[in-house]
Amino acid sequence: MRLVVLAGGLTAVVAVAVVAGAFSASEVCAAEKTSFAEEVFPIFKARCTSCHQPGGEGFEKSGLDLSTYEGVMKGTKFGKMVIPGDPESSNLMLLIDWRASPALRMPHGKKKLSICDRDAIRAWIREGARNN
Numbered sequence: 248m249r250l251v252v253l254a255g256g257l258t259a260v261v262a263v264a265v266v267a268g269a270f271s272a273s274e275v276c277a278a279e280k281t282s283f284a285e286e287v288f289p290i291f292k293a294r295c296t297s298c299h300q301p302g303g304e305g306f307e308k309s310g311l312d313l314s315t316y317e318g319v320m321k322g323t324k325f326g327k328m329v330i331p332g333d334p335e336s337s338n339l340m341l342l343i344d345w346r347a348s349p350a351l352r353m354p355h356g357k358k359k360l361s362i363c364d365r366d367a368i369r370a371w372i373r374e375g376a377r378n379n
């Protein structure tokens with residue numbers, strides 16, 4: 248503990264608290280309020296819009312356009328996929344967590360989203376799914 252020697256008692260207490268690792272996974276992934284534009288949309292853009300925009304396979308089959316905020320909130324031709332404030336009832340979460348049937352795992356036929364990516368989307372929905 249060089250810090251203790253260098254900077255004295257208070258720093259030592261802080262350093263111990265940090266080293267003891269009081270961080271939960273969600274704090275590490277998303278410490279502040281989740282931003283649609285900066286955190287959520289880039290995930291959709293990188294992993295979903297190749298199929299989920301007009302002309303894409305996912306859009307043609309389900310009507311879900313993930314290339315705009317309005318499209319995300321509108322959902323599919325069968326109904327909403329995002330329920331603001333309620334990630335557990337949001338079908339979009341169900342599909343990206345691979346809790347639905349294997350045929351409906353998203354992104355379709357591709358690698359599962361990372362826990363951090365899924366937690367960012369989950370937190371954004373819980374915080375009200377705003378266009379922020």
Ligand code: HEC
Pocket residue numbers: 291294295296297298299304305306308309311323325328338339342343351353354355356357360
């Ligand atoms: C390789 C193409 C492809 C990619 C990439 C893809 N999807 Fe899909 N998605 C589809 C297809 C095809 C369907 C229609 C499935 C069906 O109804 O048979 C679909 C349907 C959906 C549905 C609606 C399911 C329903 O009940 O109608 C949601 C929600 C969805 N995708 C979310 C996502 C999300 C979120 C991503 C990115 C993480 C993603 N998809 C990436 C092809 C894709």
